[in-house]
Amino acid sequence: MTVTEHGSGTEVGRDRRRKEDARLITGRTMWTENITLPGMLHLAILRSPMAHARISHVDVSPARHLPGVIDAFCGRDIADIQGALACAWPVTEDTVVPDYPPLAVDEVRHTGEPVAVVAARDRASAQDALEAIEIDYEPLPVVMDMEAALTADSPLVHSAQGTNKSYTWIFDSAEAGTGGAVADAEAEAEVVLSRRYRQQRLVPAFMEPRSVVVDPTGDQITMWSATQIPHILRLMLAMCTGTPEHKIRVIAPDVGGGFGGKLQITPEEFITFAAARRLNRPVKYVESRSESMLSAHHGRDQIQDITLSARGDGTITGLSVKLLANMGAYLGIVTPGVPILGAFMFNAIYKVPAYRFECTGVFTNTTKTDAYRGAGRPEATYAIERLMDELAAELDLDPIELRRRNWINHDEFPYTTVAGLTYDSGNYEAATDHAMQLFDYDALRREQAERRASGDPIQLGIGVSTYTEMCGLAPSRILGQLRYGAGGWESASVRMLPTGKVEVVTGTSPHGQGHETAWSQIVADQLGVPFEDVEVLHGDTRTSHKGLDTYGSRSLAVGGTALVNACQKVVDKAKPIAAHLLECDPSDLEFTDGQFRVKGSPSSAKTLADCALAVFTSHEMPDGVEPTLDADATYDPDNFSFPHGTHLCATEVDTETGRVTIRSYVAVDDVGRVVNPLIVEGQVHGGIAQGVAQALYEEAVYDADGNLMTGTFVDYTVPSPADLPDFVTGRTETPAPGHPLGAKGVGEAGTIASTPAVVNAVVDALRPAGVTDVAMPCTPERVWQAIQAAQQKSATEGGDR
């Protein structure tokens, strides 16, 4: 017997550099784009230049004769095999779900919609040949604006549906029995504030453009795709094309970012799948950045009418929300559900006695929207946190004091909210106190007063955001109640190899998050094996046959629990084998630091590796014991998890130019117990950056004819590190009680929290000038115009007096 050094249960909580980073950063790995197969053809896709048109004529034959071209086809040519894209989340019984052909057949409904395809021996030839395709469009009227789309005489995106409304979804606390009636609250309130906020449309802007390779070999079809959801993709390919599920293998190799933008079943995946079957050869499609900006789904795009009623002391008495959510021209995999996730978050961390939420999904001639980092929760958090600052200003209260008067105190958990969720844990007081201390809140308020008094052209603003979110998606039972098409469980398998090394198979599908590292840390502690001895396998439906993939900050909260449970099963299976090897009774053994020791006789021990080898040889197994240590676990959470935190932002606003500069930014997040602080830090930094981007920089803009004006990174201004401040981060740890690791999830927290913190700071800087809102993104020109408008208004009002 060899005695090896085992971990001491201290991997979880340790700053581990990420195992996967060397290959990801150098690019020396398998991205979908790198894959080359014998005889592989390259696809190029012709996309509609029209936002709405009938396709009256297509002739692909001129392209077929060009050098290198093997095939060219249009929607009609593959109409019988391409299948239709499905929406997995029709949120109401009568949600309008229009037909969604991957390659348009008769009509196009947004610019960038695929209309024809060329397959060639190389990508350049395919691209060149697109120009030879002849296609005639009969223009149809376009509708871009949601409110216009809902008027009786609006042009229809889908004329067969007779409406541009996809659905209206309502939650009312009086009807649900979770609270009172908003109308009563508003009638009795001392203060009623109503505001309209706009969530501009955003582009997820993942680093690796989407790409897909399909290889039909025999009757097995393998698809590699730069996707977040290989398991859901396999299922949808089977269900929507009629190909038997067991004949499809989907692989997400290393994937370069997603942010929800690759939580999608895409037309391009279906087109490539159809092309491979039509040609019976491997085919590859890699989108250009321009195509990605134009046709990969967008995020946000809501109009939010929100009303808060309160007593004179700031106590909230009611909240009502009316949303218009832009679906785009079609429904993607979870398009209608994204704003509904927000329904549970408008009440945020506050004790709200009455709540009403109504959301209408609207079709327009735009690229479809769907999940983007936070998905529904950033939108909700923005609106309520903006309005809390407005209420504080209205009542002349400090915005933090107003929040204190309304939030759920730490001794009130578990707390069932007016939206019907039960928050399991939290300590908003602790996070806020810590943030204020890191921020030096009082000193900044003093400086703000001085600058106001001296009329400094550079004004200082302080923005507050106290957020929570629901993540760890999700309890299957609740998803079912919300009419989501799948469950929210997750799966993990642990395979003990004969040499004591460990292979872990996860059903989550990392695309930059660092699961290989975090999962290894968990396994190292659970099984007492070295961190380096764990290999984490993911993203291939042949090795990981079961899983629901990665989104909604679910991987650690749900998949991590499955992993802990699987590890426990391995230990349970090894115990009788160790007892047999030690010639003792299993009840005499304890398992610590990777060793089974006989209680009271510490020198007698067997490692898991010993047991693994014993199982491999099976020469000496106890009677009736199955010779394996391998174990699977599937975990379905009882509840969401609820990270929370307090973000404080100080902005300097140049009143002469309108430029906003973030002076300091403090984020205190409570994401429960932390597996790897370095990974959490990275998630928080990136999350804040994306939230700041919405507040100050990014917006996808269409013109009235439906052309995307922000089709490149020249016009769609993603900030770089040079535009962002140093982030000061802190943590409080309130472990999630329902989770064996106490982890809550961190993927979206920074994005959810930061947008309102920044805009609140911008408005706070300008409040003495009479500014009460600046539309996002708060570009220098918008800020400057807001100042001009407030000055004009004050001049006019002065004149009236």
Added chain:
Amino acid sequence: MIPAAFEYTRPSSVDGAVQALAEGGEDAKILAGGQSLIPMLRLRFAAPSVLVDLGGVGGMRDIHDDGEHIVVGAMATHHDVMSNQLIREHAPLIAQATATVADRQVRHLGTFGGSLAHADPAGDLPGVASALDATFEVAGPSGRRMVSASEFFVDYLTTAMEPDELLVAVHIPKLTGWGTHYEKFNRVAQAWALVGVAAAVRRSNGTITEARVALTNMGTTPVRAHGVEEALADAPADEGTLRDAAARAAEGTSPTSDLSASADYRAHLATVLTRRALHAAGGL
């Protein structure tokens, strides 16, 4: 995206490049650092028949002192220029402005001459060259000629060079006893300027003896702010003078309205940024 097919030639001398341009006809295009041209090719906004790559032409990256001027080879990269001692000493305005061009990767590939010949009014260097009264040395089939900055920039992406000509070098007058500053305003750090102001101010005993101000992105070419320059000639070097002069910055300009900024906002920015640029250049 992938560019349309094109021929490619890499001459080793200026004469060879001129010849290649002549042979290529109207659809031939010069490739310098490629930081503007390659994106246009990839988006298929441009589809030249032949690219004449100047990367193999010897001596075109040199920067030297000819007594009155610093002569910058057209193929000197932005990084070459901003780190060059002659430039830092005699034309610090160029070094400062060049450091704001795009990002580090672009500055190591993009060229001084390419940026000027591209004549994008949103580019930083045309305005700077204009403020410095630079002279452009152009080679063509009939030899070389010198073009002044005021004549070089003709229209949006258009210079006084003929299709069969190429930019060889730029002659920058040495400014001794001047203060200079480039004030740039953009949406994100690596973006083009919404508006930029290149200012050079000469002071003597509390008086501004001469000022030159050129504006980036306030028209289809870089624009000299003549109203500002007039107001500052032999004027007292004080706050009020600068403010009043800067208020005239947008006079006679015709900035565009686009996604990034409206014309009115650009006009407003021009006045604020001019005041700040003069402030810094004048050492006030």
